Amino acid sequence: MTANPRQMRLTSELVARMARHIDDPGEEARPDVAWCTDADRDEAVTKILAERPPSDDFWVFAYGSLIWNPAFEFVERPTGVVRGFHRSFCLGWIKRFRGSAEYPGLMMALDHGGQCEGVAYRLPPDEIKANLGKLFRREMLVKPDPMLPIWVDVETERGSVRALTFVIDREGRYHVGGLSVERTAEVLALAAGHVGSMADYLCQTVRGLEDLKIHDEHLWQLQELVAERIEKATVRR
Numbered sequence: 001m002t003a004n005p006r007q008m009r010l011t012s013e014l015v016a017r018m019a020r021h022i023d024d025p026g027e028e029a030r031p032d033v034a035w036c037t038d039a040d041r042d043e044a045v046t047k048i049l050a051e052r053p054p055s056d057d058f059w060v061f062a063y064g065s066l067i068w069n070p071a072f073e074f075v076e077r078p079t080g081v082v083r084g085f086h087r088s089f090c091l092g093w094i095k096r097f098r099g100s101a102e103y104p105g106l107m108m109a110l111d112h113g114g115q116c117e118g119v120a121y122r123l124p125p126d127e128i129k130a131n132l133g134k135l136f137r138r139e140m141l142v143k144p145d146p147m148l149p150i151w152v153d154v155e156t157e158r159g160s161v162r163a164l165t166f167v168i169d170r171e172g173r174y175h176v177g178g179l180s181v182e183r184t185a186e187v188l189a190l191a192a193g194h195v196g197s198m199a200d201y202l203c204q205t206v207r208g209l210e211d212l213k214i215h216d217e218h219l220w221q222l223q224e225l226v227a228e229r230i231e232k233a234t235v236r237r
Helices: 012-017 038-051 125-139 181-190 198-211 217-233
Strands: 059-062 079-094 105-122 147-156 159-168
Touching: 012 198, 012 217, 038 125, 038 147, 059 147, 079 159, 079 181, 079 217, 105 147, 105 159, 105 181, 105 198, 181 198, 181 217, 198 217
Parallel strands: 059 159
Antiparallel strands: 059 105, 079 105, 079 147, 147 159
16 A cells, blocks of 8 residues: 655645745845856856766756756656755845845755755756756856855665765855754745745745655755744735
8 A cells, every 4th residue: 555645734825825026136236246147157067067077977966946947958867865965945145036135035055964865867968068058057146156066976776876966165155054943944934036935945845855755854844834834924815
C-alpha cells in the first residue's frame, strides 16, 4: 500500500491571500547597489567554462527555485546529495523581486555545513554555453555577487557527478545569519515584490521537493509556521 503524501499546511489558498500588486521599483531605486550587466554575466560564463572539470557532461546542482522553475534546458535530472552545505534563507535583505522596502525578503542559498538533497541537471552537450547564459541571467543580479559559483560533488543513483552550484558569500554584505526559525517565518509570511511573495517561493520549493520524495525538515517546519502566521493575519473572504 502506498503511503499518503504529506499534507502541507501552507496551501495555495493561503499563498493567494498574500498576493498583491507591487510595481517593480527598478534598478534606479537602489543607487547603493551595483547591478550586473549582460557583459558581466558573459564574462562569468566564460570563466566557468574555462574552469569546468574535464568531462563531456556539464551538470548544475539545484536546491531551490531551479527545482520547480529551471532557467535552462536539460537532458537528465536525477536527485542527489551534496555534502558540506545545506539550504538556508541566508540571502537578504531583498527589496526587489520578492521583497520591498516595507517588507524586505530573504532568499535561499547554500550555506556551509550539513548536507543538501536536490537535483542534478545535465545540460544539453551542444548547448552548454547558451544554457549557462540563461542561468546566469537569472541568478547573477548584483556585484559583487553574493552567490559564489563553485564546483561540488553530487552523489546520485548513477554515481558521483561534478556539478556547478551557488553558495552564499559569508563575507559579503548580503549574508544573513543567526535568524531563528520563528523570525525567518515572520519575514517569509510578509515579504513580497513585483515577481511574487516569499510565501509562494517557499510553497513552490517545498512542494517541488516533496514531489521528488525529498523531505526537508527545516523547510517543512517553516511552511507550517508561515501558514500559521498568514492564517492569523488574514480573514477568509
